[in-house]
Amino acid sequence: MLKDIAVFAGRLCPSARKHASRLVAGLTALALAITPVPALAQAPTPKGPPLLRDTETEQLLRDYTRPILRVAGLEKQNIQVAIINDPTFNAFVADGHRIFVNYGALLQSETPNQLIGVLAHETGHLAGGHLSKLRTQLAQAQTQMIVAMLLGVGAMVAGASAGPNSGAANIGAAAITAPQEVIRRNLLSYQRQQEENADRAAVKFLNATQQSAKGMYETFQRFTNESLxxxxxxxxxxxxxxxxxxxxxxxxxxxxxxxYWDKKDDPALQMRHEMMRAKVSGFMERADTVYRRYPASNTSLPARYARAIASYLHGDPRSALAQIDGLIQAQPNNPYFYELRGQALLEGGKPAEAIAPLRKAVAMTNGAPLIQILLGQALVASNNKAYTDEAIQILRGALGREGEVPLGFSHLAMAYGQKGNYAEADLASAQAAYLRGDAKTARELAARAKTRFPVGSPGWVKADDIVAAKMPGQK
Ligand SMILES: [Zn+2]
Structure with a gap:
């Protein structure tokens, strides 16, 4: 049995490693087992999973949107900003509680104000209730599913990740009966009147939060010029x-x-913005592009951040660690430098050494779940049985708050395997497969988990949900 888990884990790892070279955890991969097709953007095929996850970036985007959402009266709606793995500039709302933004928009926005303007405009669409019927239906769907649908592939796959009994899988089934073009037209385009209303609402929100609308204007102006x-x-x-x-x-x-037209961004916020752009560049762009944007002659912190990331992903691990230590020395209270150090060690095959910096990053972020998942991974990978119970506890806690991270369930499965708890190991593996959109494997593992749990126990019920889940398109 342990062998089976190892085989399953082994099957996961190569693909995880492929993404890992660019993404895992720093921008923690939310891996759907599909290759995104660039229908949304007509851009070169993006590498890796359709959504990017990163605590630092998500925190910054929350800080950008929170005041806007408050004045828009949407504070209580729990609106999330999801980052799409797409290098082109785009931002849109697909339903009433999610704003999607391409990483290209993060990279290309030179100031917080430019990006905040774009987010304010999207908030204008949300506040104005510019929702098509399809958008309203999507409110129950998981984020990955929407993105996969927009990307024009894996709609079936993605529908499967909507969660058993959620009803969203059925929406996936309905949506994929429509041609991709219809789905996209429905989800991504607005009436001209809605655009003007969203603009006016955005200016109102920016004024109410004492921010300039200049960044929004600059961005739109750029696109008007470019479209010529x-x-x-x-x-x-x-x-x-x-x-x-x-x-x-x-x-x-x-x-x-x-x-507030001439009001400038707060320098501290501008700095966080530049660190975010450096990180996105470091993780997502080719090494030569990173070094061109951030040449060695540029000794600013963002430039050093970008180069440290590029050097751990593409270069010499020892030099990368030295560069990261330099960053920590410059800002000893920056949790994301410890996170980066832990990630570099973990992916460099030194999980035991990754534990200490990751513990520090978890503590400094008050338990950011994505970093906890990374710590759980390091504890499991260290192969030290003394860590197993802690790994299980940390991973379960993190996955309770961040349920859409398939790699987290894979590490949890390995931890249970180390304990010899094969029922839970099978269940966690099934959940990982389910979230990756691998319906067949998910069902097989869940069926096996059912035979290992007492009938009617909570684990049995969860496994049964996965076995019984209707996959979209399934007769
Ligand atoms: Zn718009």
Missing amino acids: FAARGADPYAQSHPMPAERVSALAELARTSA
Whole structure:
């Protein structure tokens, strides 16, 4: 049995490692077992999973959106910002409680204000209830499923990850009967009137939070100019938010009346923004691109951050660790430097050494679940049985708060395997497969888990849910 788990884990690991070289955990991979097709963006096929996860980046985006959502009266709606693995600029809302933003938009926004403006505009769509029927239906679906649907692949796969008995799987089934183009048109494009309303709402939200609408104007202006040169419809952002010149000039007129038009971003926030962009560049861009953006002559902290990441992903691990230690020396209270150190050690095959910095990062972030999952992974990978119970406890706690991380369930399965608890190990493996969209494996493992749990026990019921879950498209 242990062998079976090891085989299963082994099957997971190569693909995980493939993503790992770019992504795992720093931008923790939410791996769907599909290759994203760039239908959304008509861009080069992105590598790795469709969603990117990273505590530092998500925290910054929360800090950007929170004041806007408050003045929009949406504070209590638990609205999430999800980052899509796509290098082009785009942002959109697909339902009433999620704002999607491509990492390309994070990279290309030079100031917090530019990105906040884009997020304020999306909030305008949310507040205005600009929801198509499909968007309303999607409210129950898991984030991965929506992204996979938009990417035009794995709709069946993704529907499977909607969770047993959630009803969302059925929506996936309904949605995939429509051609991809119809789905995208439904989800991603707005009426011109809705665009103008969202602009006006955004300016209102920015004024109410004493921020300038200049960044939003700058971004829209850029797309108006670019669309003069680009082939019609080539630009995803202008496609999802039609941007005729009159709309942009109306926005400019309105925005300039604001008392905050010339207000600059707080320098500390600008710094966090630049660190975020450096991180996204370091993880997502080719090494030569990173070094071109951040040449050795640039000794700023963001440049050093980007180079340290690129050097751990593509270069010499010893040099990477030395660079990360330099970052820690510069900012000893920055949890994400310890997270990076732990991740570099873990992926460099030194899980036991990764534990201490990851513990520190967890403590400094008050238990950020994505970092806890990384710590759980290090504890499991260290192969020290003294850590097994702790690993299980940490992983279960983290997955209770961040349920859409398949790799977390895989590590949990390995931890249970180390304990000889094969029922829980099978169940966790089934959950991992389910979240990756591998319905067949999920059902097989869940069926086996059922034979190991007492009938009717909580584990048996969970396994039974997975066995019984209707996969979209399934007769
Ligand atoms: Zn819009």
